[in-house]
Amino acid sequence: MDTIAALATAAGPGAIALVRMSGPEALQILRAVTADQADPSPRTASVRSITKGKGGDLLDRALVTFFPRPDSYTGEDMVEISCHGGWLVPRMILDACVAEGARMAEPGEFTRRAVLHGKMDLVQAEAVLDLIEGRSKAQHDAALFQVERGLSRRISELREQLVTLEAYLAHYIDFPEEDEAPVPVDRVVGAAEALREALEELLETAPEGELLREGALTVLAGPPNSGKSSLYNALLGEERAIVTEVPGTTRDALEAVISVGGFPFRLVDTAGLHESDDRVEEMGIEVARRYLDRADVVLFCIESHSEIGSAEREFLEGLGDVPTVLLRTKADLVSGKAGSAAPKSGGGAAFQDLNGAQVRESVEISVVDGTGLGRLQALLPEMIYGGLVRTGASVPALTRARQSEAVRKARDHVVEFMEALEAGTPVAVASALLRPAETALEELLGLISTDEILDRVFREFCIGK
Ligand SMILES: Nc1nc2c(ncn2[C@@H]2O[C@H](COP(=O)(O)OP(=O)(O)OP(=O)(O)O)[C@@H](O)[C@H]2O)c(=O)[nH]1
Numbered sequence: 149m150d151t152i153a154a155l156a157t158a159a160g161p162g163a164i165a166l167v168r169m170s171g172p173e174a175l176q177i178l179r180a181v182t183a184d185q186a187d188p189s190p191r192t193a194s195v196r197s198i199t200k201g202k203g204g205d206l207l208d209r210a211l212v213t214f215f216p217r218p219d220s221y222t223g224e225d226m227v228e229i230s231c232h233g234g235w236l237v238p239r240m241i242l243d244a245c246v247a248e249g250a251r252m253a254e255p256g257e258f259t260r261r262a263v264l265h266g267k268m269d270l271v272q273a274e275a276v277l278d279l280i281e282g283r284s285k286a287q288h289d290a291a292l293f294q295v296e297r298g299l300s301r302r303i304s305e306l307r308e309q310l311v312t313l314e315a316y317l318a319h320y321i322d323f324p325e326e327d328e329a330p331v332p333v334d335r336v337v338g339a340a341e342a343l344r345e346a347l348e349e350l351l352e353t354a355p356e357g358e359l360l361r362e363g364a365l366t367v368l369a370g371p372p373n374s375g376k377s378s379l380y381n382a383l384l385g386e387e388r389a390i391v392t393e394v395p396g397t398t399r400d401a402l403e404a405v406i407s408v409g410g411f412p413f414r415l416v417d418t419a420g421l422h423e424s425d426d427r428v429e430e431m432g433i434e435v436a437r438r439y440l441d442r443a444d445v446v447l448f449c450i451e452s453h454s455e456i457g458s459a460e461r462e463f464l465e466g467l468g469d470v471p472t473v474l475l476r477t478k479a480d481l482v483s484g485k486a487g488s489a490a491p492k493s494g495g496g497a498a499f500q501d502l503n504g505a506q507v508r509e510s511v512e513i514s515v516v517d518g519t520g521l522g523r524l525q526a527l528l529p530e531m532i533y534g535g536l537v538r539t540g541a542s543v544p545a546l547t548r549a550r551q552s553e554a555v556r557k558a559r560d561h562v563v564e565f566m567e568a569l570e571a572g573t574p575v576a577v578a579s580a581l582l583r584p585a586e587t588a589l590e591e592l593l594g595l596i597s598t599d600e601i602l603d604r605v606f607r608e609f610c611i612g613k
C-alpha cells in the first residue's frame with residue numbers, strides 16, 4: 149500500500165480546510181513538511197509550521213494530528229492537517245505532501261481502505277456517502293442507521309439463518325440412514341420458508357429506500373396558466389420560477405430537491421401541456437412528457453373553476469399507473485366569492501369519474517391564501533414513503549440497487565432450493581443451490597469482495613472521503 153493524500157473538505161473559500169494522508173509513509177511525509185519540529189503526540193492536535201519540504205517556504209501554520217494504525221478511520225497511519233481554507237493554502241500543502249512521496253487519492257479511497265482493513269463493511273461504506281450527500285431528515289436517519297451497522301446486522305442475521313439451514317442439510321446428508329433423521333425434512337422446509345419470507349420483507353423496503361437517495365420525482369403538470377409555477381415556488385419557499393398571467397410562461401423544465409415532511413422530493417415544474425405552434429414552447433412540452441414518463445408522482449394542476457375536459461381526462465388516463473394528485477388551483481378565487489360554503493366546483497365529482505387514471509386524491513389549493521398546501525405536504529410523504537413514514541427511517545431498509553440486487557438474488561436461490569426439494573431432488577443436490585445465496589449476501593457486506601465490486605461502490609465517492 150502506498151500513502152495517499154487528498155483535500156477532505158470542499159475546495160474554495162472557507163475558514164478551515166483539511167488535508168489528510170493515509171498509509172505507511174504518512175508520518176514520514178509529515179516530518180518532511182514540518183521539519184525541525186517535534187512529532188505530534190498520537191491523537192493530539194498540535195500547531196506546526198508547514199513548509200514546502202525540509203527548509204522550504206512557509207506555507208501556513210496549521211493544526212496537525214497523527215492517528216497511528218490500527219485505530220484510525222482507514223486502519224492505517226493517518227495524518228490530518230487542518231489549515232486555512234481557500235484556493236491556495238490547502239492546495240499548496242497537498243502539493244508539498246505529494247512532493248514528499250504521497251499519491252493523490254482516488255475517489256473514496258480512504259473509505260475503501262477502511263473496508264479493506266475491516267474498519268467497516270461495504271454497506272456501511274455506502275452509507276457514509278449517503279450521510280455526506282443527504283438532503284433530508286429521512287435520508288439522514290437512514291444513512292446514520294446504516295453507518296451504525298443497522299442494516300449490516302440484519303443482513304448478517306439473514307446470512308446466519310442461511311448457514312444454519314445449510315448445517316441442517318449437511319447433517320441430513322451425513323446421516324440419511326439413521327432411523328430418526330436428526331432434522332426432519334419439514335423443519336428444513338420451515339427454515340427455508342422463514343428465510344424466504346425474511347428476505348422478501350427486506351426486499352419490500354427497496355422501492356422506498358432507493359427513492360430516499362435521489363428524491364421522488366414529482367412532476368407538476370397541467371394546462372397553461374393553471375398555477376404550476378406558482379405552486380413550485382410555494383413548495384420551494386422561494387421565487388425560483390417565473391410566474392405571469394400569460395399562458396405558456398414556463399418553457400424549460402425546472403428542477404429542485406425539496407424536503408417535504410422530512411422526505412426528499414425532486415420537484416419539477418414543466419411547460420403547460422397543450423397544442424402549440426410555438427417551436428420553443430413545443431419543445432418545452434416535449435421535455436415535460438419525458439419527465440412524466442419517469443415520474444414517481446404527478447401533481448396535475450387545473451384551475452378550480454375549470455371543467456375537467458376530455459383533453460385532461462385523456463392526459464390523466466395516459467399516465468397509466470403513476471400515482472397522481474389532482475390539484476384544483478386558485479381555490480381562493482372560488483371560495484372568495486362564495487364565502488365558506490364554497491361550491492366545490494367539480495372537485496369531488498370530477499375526481500369520482502376519473503376511473504381510468506390513478507388519481508389518488510384531489511386537493512383544493514391556493515398559493516394566495518395557503519389553502520390545501522399543508523394537506524398536500526402531508527399527502528406526498530404518505531403516498532410515496534408510506535412504509536417509512538409509519539416506521540421511521542431508522543429501520544433496516546435497502547437504499548441502493550446493489551443492495552436490492554443482492555437480496556433478490558439470495559431470495560431467488562432460496563426459492564429455487566425449495567422448488568427443487570418439492571420436486572423430489574435429492575437433498576445433497578438441492579443443498580448446493582443455497583451456496584450462491586450465501587455468496588450474494590457475503591458480497592453485499594463485502595466479506596467477499598472483488599475489485600469490480602469495490603470499484604462500483606467507490607466510483608461515486610468524492611476525493612478525500
Ligand atoms: N388568485 C390566484 N392566482 C394564482 C394562484 N396561483 C397562480 N395564480 C396566478 O395564475 C397565473 C398563472 O400562474 P403560473 O404559476 O405562471 O401558471 P403556470 O401553470 O406555471 O403557467 P404556464 O407556465 O404558462 O404553463 C399568474 O398570474 C398567477 O399569479 C392562486 O392560487 N390564486
Ligand SMILES: [Mg+2]
Pocket residue numbers: 376377378389390391397398417418419420
Ligand atoms: Mg409556469
